[in-house]
Amino acid sequence: MQQQYPFKEIEKNSQEYWEKSRLFIAEDKSDKPKYYCLSMFPYPSGKLHMGHVRNYTIGDVLSRFHRMRGYNVMQPMGWDAFGLPAENAAIANKTAPAAWTFDNIATMKTQLKQLGLAVDWEREFATCTPEYYKWEQWLFTELYKKDLIYKKTATVNWDPVDGTVLANEQVIDGKGWRSGAEIEKRDIPQYFMRITAYADELLDDLDKLDGWPEQVKTMQRNWIGKSDGCEVEFPVVGENSNLKVYTTRPDTLMGATYVAVAAEHALATKAAENNPTLQAFIKECKLGSVAEADVATAEKKGMDTGLFVTHPLNGEKLPVWVANYVLISYGDGAVMAVPAHDERDFEFAEKYELPIKAVIKNTDDDTLPMTEHGVLFNSAQFDGLDFEAAAEAISSALSAKNQGKKRTQYRLRDWGVSRQRYWGCPIPIIHCDKCGEVTVPTDQLPVVLPTDVTMDGVGSPIKKDPSFYETTCPTCGNAATRETDTLDTFFESSWYFARHTSHDNDNAMLDERANYWLPVDQYIGGIEHAILHLLYARFFNKLMRDVGLLKNDEPFKNLLTQGMVLKDGAKMSKSKGNTVDPQTLIDRYGADTARLFMMFAAPPEQSLEWADSGIQGAHRFLKRLWSFSYDNREYAYIENQGAQQQGVSLIDAPTSISNAWREINLTLEQANHDYARQQINTIVSASMKMLNTLEKIPMSGDDWKSSSYLTYYAECLQQSMSILLRILAPITPHISHELWKVLGYGEEILNSSWPEADKAAMVQNTIDYVIQVNGKLRGNLTVSSDTTKDAIEKMVVVEPCVTKFLVDGASVRKIIVVPKKLINVVIG
């Protein structure tokens, strides 16, 4: 054993040992309970960043912990390899996206291995390979046949200068990021997945997910946004048609003073036919990005169409306005405006001097807008009704006139999966003049994406490559063209969790192993994925179930949403260019230090503000652990001293040792509690505390000279080090593996058992109480642990720190005793 902590050597040797002994290769059959631990797979963007280190270390800690608790653990790793950054890099570096991606995968894989992750690398795959995407093309064709995929037009960001579709991220302040041109909203035909057909199940099944953070479930519920409301039809004056709107507040119908439609609404288009001013306004509304955040924060603007509708219940003529705050994608793209009881309508009505009519009241305060529920007035026959009764009565009245009815509405929209980009999975559709849209037959899959391409920044190479798009129709054999759009990259990440179970199957997307391993027992990833990725993966799980590939309803049993790694207050990300390279950390201090620091700096679910200081502290602890083991190797070595064989009980040891042993057990209990609730930062604290405790055991004085002291000391060290190393093993696996071996505890620490606290060692015969007077800390009281509550009350009232408040006629009103904690004397 070396005196200095040789982290480089230890880490290299342990990693080689684990690889050689195939310790992390998961068995598809086992008597042990299974534990499938999955961290969200990385996008191969270049090098590992701190967010990766944090994510994969958390997953590794939980994997190793469960392995030591006796589970059959599977922790795989893969690559979310399609995406926009590869195209940008290709344009910038004149390399093909595939080559860039595979280079990055190689680099990042080396780095991940240096972290010492307990990963089963045999299950690795990259989503950009035909072996992987073949199966999602197959699933696409199955879903297409089941009418779960359909085509419709949808709005995209159009860059008129580059002549290309831009991602929301590529639109900055309404301008294209490369061209600087003003972006226009443009409608193009795209494929959609009918996620709304699963809206109710996606909503209801959230209740089954006990292992998910409440916060994430709330976000998903709100995203799905099921609302019970009412559709109302307003006859258009002078036309033989109705304007349909949806409202969640039918109780306010009598307060409607105008209606507003989105710029894209058919009625707006019609009204603009002979109205150039309105046409110009509609064109203006179509400028800027399609992102909802941009639409919703834009200044509220509108224009009168000159059209009117008739209020279905009171017969009033209401003007029809075009407003930029009405979303074409929600409800019917039109709203009834009730300025008195809606913030946005109120602001709009004030600006354009439209009438405001209050119809709901709940307090004497009549400030408008009043958006809460209340009782109706100014509403003819509905006066005096509350929200529930009014909603019922008004929807019935509308139904009776055939001008509306109750309707359940979702905020969730069908998922547009077409992308006009190159670096993605080709959509397996062939367009035939005679047969129309035809899915590519299974025996002709995969539709392989050509990888030998040049990116020039204008459009997708496969859209200009006849050797790709020219084909024949599988149905009639005539010349036909392939679809050149690719799939949203969320498509790949929606089912990879399942493919890890059947990664090597060339004949099926999934096999029976999926039903052994799934659901994922622990899923770990960034909170930024709380809605989209997690919702799509849940949706895909249900789709795969319904085509017979799976039995489970939900993909992820437990979810840990890791907080962001921030630097200078912003999310650390490639796109922001504020990443810190973990490689320098690993090179200088080793993987164990990097892992320890990341785990210690913040609890897993909280955001972590990166600071360079602190790493030294983590490294210092490991050095101390090493030198303590080295200095005490004779005592800590399991076969020396023979203490256990002599039947020595540490409870009977000299006070300094039995106290230390008690402290170790209390700390172990805390660590186990923290492992159970996955609060890893305080497990690190606990391990530091244990080492502090052991270092403080006296090594001099009269006691030290007696031979029995040394026997007890050795026994205490052996038991304590064995506990400490096992507590640390999931977090700092290399040093734990090495010390476990050199101190003679066994060949592989991962194969040992998990330590439990010795209850007998934690018993105390006195209790230290805190004395409070009127809730303020005033003193202490030590009593023997069998003292009754009555006796404690009698003792406390004669304590000087209490009696000094018994002046000027004040007396003890009440005594509150919190067992084993505190006594509060209420004096008044």
Next chain:
RNA sequence: GCCGGGAUGGCGGAAUUGGUAGACGCACGGGAUUCAAAAUCCCGCGUUGGUGACAACGUGGGGGUUCGAUUCCCCCUCCCGGCACCA
């Protein structure tokens, strides 16, 4: 704008969920060791007043409930994440 979070010493965080606020670590100050430095070890460290025992204040701001509030309730400010084509 809408939805979901967060705010505790100079800094990261802890407080087993209504019961001693500041565990553990970083930074800093003092000391030991050293020719010197690094490394290491020991001591101190919320703020204010006091030599001191001690006292007052203190968990983003304002109110409330309670014997007792970082924790529960109401209002507000700022920061972070998401908003459907970044992943």
